[in-house]
Amino acid sequence: MIRISSLLQRWRHTLCILPLGLCGLAWADATPAQVQQLLQRGQHTQALQLIDQGLQRTPNRPDLTFYRGVALTELHRDDEALAVFRELNRAYPDSPEPLNNLGVLLARQNQWTPALEALQAALKIDPQYQAAHENLGDVYARLAALAYQNALKSPDGPAGHAQTKLRLVAQIAPLPAPAPLDLTATEKTPVSATPMRQANATPMDTAGAQVPGTVAPSPDVAQVHAALQRWADAWSRRDMAAYAASYTDGYATAGLTHAQWLAQRRARIEGKTSIQVELDAVKVQVNGDRATVQFVQRYTANDHRSVDRKTVTMHRQGDAWRIAQERNR
Incomplete structure (x- = not known):
């Protein structure tokens, strides 16, 4: 039996449905170039028409x-996308990619048990x-967040350590709503057409990764968060002056002078x-004139898309917070 992955192995690509990673099989030689361009530009309706x-x-x-399944997923036509990937799984049971995408879609609908089974089946292949592996970890993290949240609702919840654990897990698995969910059910109402990181937004999406019942972030935390957002906005605008100003004076990466680094980035x-x-799941910790920021960075440019978990160290210089070090986690 032919495996999809054997046909498309060398051009596997990753597209992300927040916060879980939807794996597309990248761009096949046989796939029309126009379909590739439309999907990469986010023109999913036009891509779907061309695919059909x-x-x-x-x-x-x-x-x-x-790619029809990928386009339907991006358009949040989840039931249709599920049907596509299920059919592909039946036709190509030795290919892990449809199972991975089934896991992502089922998790987006809060169908945790089927999502776990699909991702585990992909990893057996x-x-x-x-x-x-990463998607499976995200599902486990979301289940952990739900469990800690439910623990807080018990009579003895505040006396335990669930609040601290929820705060930590919320950095990578923010919950769409504070209400507990029934983890035994296998069929749930699909989430809204808004991406998960925006649907029913809670304070966990804000600076400091707050959870319900915590105090608002300090002014320093808010300033650090705003400085980081200005950096991302300048990068998105391709505004090199504003981008470079987001870093400390003389900033450079290993092996490069500041001028060489700046020329490379330009x-x-x-x-x-x-x-x-x-930027998603931003967590800020301030200690005097230094701050550590952890976040998820979603980057799209031309024909490239990536998702990275990053840690940035920022220093206060005068009235501004600037990046002194950045690294992937």
């Missing part, structure tokens, strides 16, 4: 069928499948026709 036209001519193309940023940088 291609499938009318050649119905048995697994690459186009897979390919134990080295990085996207499925070439990479100004060489793109479009950039979008989004």
Whole structure:
């Protein structure tokens, strides 16, 4: 039996549905270039129309069928996307990619048990499948957050350590709503058409990764968060002056002078026709004139998309907070 991954192995790509990673099989040689461009630009409706036209001519193309599922997912037509990936899983049971995407969609609908089963099945096929490992970790983190939240609602909840644990888990698995969910059910009402990180937003999405019942962030935390957002906005605008001003004087990465680093960043940023940088799950800790910020960075530029967990150290210089060090976690 033909495996989808054997057909498309060398161009596996990762697309992300927040906060879980939806794996697309990247761009096949046989996939029309226009479909690739439309999906990468976020023009999912137009991509879907082109894919459907291609499938009318050649119905048995697994690459186009897979991308139909990706486009439907991006359009939040989850039930249709689930049907596509289930059919692909039936046709290609030895391919882990449809199972991974099934896990993402089921988790987005709070169907935790089926989501876990789909991701675990993907990893049985390919134990080295990085996207499925990360998605499985995200599902476990979300279940942990739900459990800690429910623990806080018990009579003895405030006496335990659930609040501290929830605060930590919320950095990577913010809950869409404070109400506890029934973890035994396998069928849930799908989330709204808004991406998970925006739907029913709670204070956990704000600076300091607050949870319900905690105090508002301090002025220093708010200033650090605002400075980081200005950095991301300048990067998205490809505004090199504002971008460079977000770093400490003389900033450079290992092996480079400040001038060399600046020239390298200028070439990479100004060489793109479009950039979008989004920050999620921002957690700020301030200690005097130094701050440590942990967050999820979602970067899209031209034909590249990535998701990174980053830690940034910022120093207060005068009235401004500037980046002194950044690294991927």
